[in-house]
Amino acid sequence: MAHQSFRKNVLSMALKLSNETGEVTTDSLSVLLMIMSKAEHKRMLNTLSELAGEGKLRRIRQGVYGPVVTAGNPDKREVMWRVMRMRRAVTVADLQEMAGVSSSYASEWLELLVRREVAVRIVPANPKHPHSWRLVKSDLEMPVDDEKAARLRDIRRKKKAAITGKLDAIDTALGEVRKILKNLEEE
């Protein structure tokens, strides 16, 4: 039990400190845990090592630990962009297979890259072969479809306005109902 509580202390203190600064050194942790002897310090190092092994902490470099970075899964556009960067040239089928997207979504995204002059469309000599898209610029951030994002924002704004209008109408109607009820009580 004593070992468990020591381990818990080490973990909570390491997480607390590293959440503030991004990392924590074993020396500063030792001071904060008020470790007085070399044997205790060694025990703390072993505990940190075990915690890193279990994936509860991340060993950044020797003597420095940090919180485990848990990023969610990338969205489909990011997956497609990564595939494009890895392969340099892709077909719609490649993106469907690697990113699990529909052919229309993959085509639309590839055409966005063409419009942004990030990729070019290659028409094969054999008409039976599929078209491919080749990346022509390196060192780029993932292109974002600003037009589409603006369109979606606009749709959301209109929907919000429509719902607000309906809520206002409901409010007015409720007010009238309350008035009628009040009048009925007075009569």
Place this chain on the structure above:
Amino acid sequence: MKVMPEIRFFPKFVNVKNVRNFQAMIDALMMSAGEGRLAAVIGPAGRGKTRTAQWYAANNRCAFLRCLTIWRQSELGFLQALGRELGVKKVAHRKDPAFLAVMDALNAQGGRPVFIEEIEKLPRLHLELVRDLSDLSAAPFVLVGEDELQSHMQQVTRIWNRTFQLLEFEPLGLGDVVMFARESAGIDLPAEAAETLHHDAAGCFRVIKRDLISLVNIMNARGKTEPDMEMVKVAIKQSLRG
């Protein structure tokens, strides 16, 4: 006249046995978090090593780097390219700062594996560089290559010592062929047809995929929903010609 529904080949990533083994290998590799370690994925061309590694890397925000022969002369190009894949914004033009930039990027990426393909094309010094990066940052590196990668790594004891996992991509099995046909085209291959496709492809994923696409086209042209042996033979012949 009854119109047969068209069979469509849907490009889908199928979890065949090699993919399942690959995922198990990565899981095992991640269990030793906190120390520098390497893994190797080997096997002849056409077994789906690159495809699987790229699929995993793309869906898990991992860096994937294919080694180029032009980097044989110097490690700088290798470090710069690795830095770019790890999201380094400003690429350094000297080895030392490029190495440090890669180190910083590895430390910031939360212990996700880094995939390096075809490092066996480069001198052993590049392998030593990967070992240094892995040791100092505790990031796992997965090296993907053909069979000679193993001997390339084994030549240096301190590299082979740090190789925690070795996965050999096996030829595609009969079960994989049946599963692939079912999941990507919705076809239940009769046993004899599956065996013929499997035997002809000699375990090569690309050949099986090509044969299956041909088979789907033939079935659609003939208005059939189930393949027979004659169709399978024609598909194999057609794809070999193509």
